[in-house]
Amino acid sequence: MDTQNLIDMANRIGDFFDSMPDREEALAGIADHIRRFWEPRMRRALLTSLDEPEAGGIEMSAIVREALVKHRESLTPAAAPVV
Incomplete structure (x- = not known):
């Protein structure tokens, strides 16, 4: 998953x-x-980038970071059921 592309889309x-x-x-x-338009793996990768920022590349805008932190619980996809 291209995290930099996800950050760019989130910034837009x-x-x-x-x-x-x-x-x-x-x-x-x-x-x-x-939450409505991004698939779970995209949301997981974007949320992971909050905890593991990469050096260089596109920075997440302040408003996006604030929204993700504030609504993290509702944005976190449910775990896949174990079969």
Whole structure:
């Protein structure tokens, strides 16, 4: 999974919501968009990048980082059932 591409996509989502006057609504909008339209492995990789930032490359914007931290629990995909 190309984490840098995921961060770039998340930053573009953040750019859209950053123009909203209500910060809490913007943070919820970012999280909701990622939860609804990103597949679980994409969300896992993006959330992992919060804990293991790579040197160089694209930095996650402040609003995206804040949204992911605030809504991390609801963004974390459920574990796959063991068969």
